Amino acid sequence: MTVKYEKTKGLTDKPLTYCPGCTHGIVHKLIGESLVELDILDKAIGIASVGCSVFSYQFFNCDGQQAPHGRACAEATGVKRVLPDNIVFTYQGDGDLASIGIAETIHAANRGENITVIFLNNAIYGMTGGQMAPTSLIGQKTTTSQDGRNQADHGNPIKISEMFSTIEGVAYLERVSVHNPKNVIKAKKAIKKAFQYQKENRGFTMIEVLSSCPVNWGMKPVDALKWVESDMIPVYPLGVFKDKGVNDEKN
Amino acid sequence: MPKGKLTFEHDLCKGCGLCVEYCPQHILYQDKKTLNDSGYNIVSVSEPDKCIGCAFCAMMCPDSVIKVEVDK
Numbered sequence: 001m002t003v004k005y006e007k008t009k010g011l012t013d014k015p016l017t018y019c020p021g022c023t024h025g026i027v028h029k030l031i032g033e034s035l036v037e038l039d040i041l042d043k044a045i046g047i048a049s050v051g052c053s054v055f056s057y058q059f060f061n062c063d064g065q066q067a068p069h070g071r072a073c074a075e076a077t078g079v080k081r082v083l084p085d086n087i088v089f090t091y092q093g094d095g096d097l098a099s100i101g102i103a104e105t106i107h108a109a110n111r112g113e114n115i116t117v118i119f120l121n122n123a124i125y126g127m128t129g130g131q132m133a134p135t136s137l138i139g140q141k142t143t144t145s146q147d148g149r150n151q152a153d154h155g156n157p158i159k160i161s162e163m164f165s166t167i168e169g170v171a172y173l174e175r176v177s178v179h180n181p182k183n184v185i186k187a188k189k190a191i192k193k194a195f196q197y198q199k200e201n202r203g204f205t206m207i208e209v210l211s212s213c214p215v216n217w218g219m220k221p222v223d224a225l226k227w228v229e230s231d232m233i234p235v236y237p238l239g240v241f242k243d244k245g246v247n248d249e250k251n
Numbered sequence: 252m253p254k255g256k257l258t259f260e261h262d263l264c265k266g267c268g269l270c271v272e273y274c275p276q277h278i279l280y281q282d283k284k285t286l287n288d289s290g291y292n293i294v295s296v297s298e299p300d301k302c303i304g305c306a307f308c309a310m311m312c313p314d315s316v317i318k319v320e321v322d323k
Contacts, residue, residue, distance in 0.1 A: 022313055025314050
């Protein structure tokens with residue numbers, strides 16, 4: 001018997017603090033596995049954000065730092081510039097990156113900072129109790145939009161990947177989902193590629209991962225993943241939005 | 252002969268049921284009579300012989316509960 005799958009060495013033994021069925025755990029595993037497979041775990045530095053993932057620096061088996069709310073990319077910029085040989089990544093949710101942290105993220109992308117951003121989009125503020133996020137869908141009921149989000153009062157959901165695809169400094173940008181095994185495999189491929197690009201000093205890389213929040217959506221974990229497929233993916237289509245590597249290979 | 256063998260780290264399980272849902276052989280179930288230290292129903296295999304070792308359960312498990320070994 002050979003081991004086909006076991007807990008990755010990229011994660012510590014500390015039990016995750018996330019709710020049952022939260023896809024944060026799946027994405028943590030993918031990052032850990034990618035770092036181990038690319039043999040960069042001992043060089044990696046993770047920047048945790050504010051939100052549910054505030055303790056993520058305790059879970060990744062590498063160096064870590066926790067940034068003020070929204071400032072993970074600003075902090076990652078500093079870390080990467082001081083330690084250019086290390087692999088620096090941020091792990092941020094949509095309340096952190098798409099709301100309070102949008103300015104530093106856009107400018108880090110525009111400067112083409114050689115960092116990797118793992119952006120989890122679950123269309124809600126998870127840790128604070130299910131408030132409406134910039135990424136909440138039209139009609140989605142949250143504690144601060146109890147009749148559902150409507151365009152007139154709250155605007156449309158912000159599409160981070162579409163927006164960032166216009167920025168020159170971005171080297172690789174893909175939106176993936178983790179709602180079934182097939183997409184988990186694709187998500188891992190994308191995350192690994194982003195780290196590979198950082199290793200090759202190609203510039204800013206970002207992976208947007210559509211994830212679930214069963215507790216604040218008021219769903220069972222399995223139903224929440226089905227909702228990702230049925231309701232979120234039509235609004236946030238999956239795919240590669242920018243890949244400088246493809247152009248480099250053509251030229 | 253089963254192609255795969257599953258071992259569970261039951262104390263990490265939070266009973267979310269994602270492994271049960273995504274097992275293509277439908278051989279996983281939540282044991283309603285057994286709780287782990289955190290008070291969640293643990294996951295068990297009903298028919299170990301039918302396991303094909305695809306590791307979909309382990310892949311979907313957010314808490315790294317499942318270890319999969321396969322014959323090779």
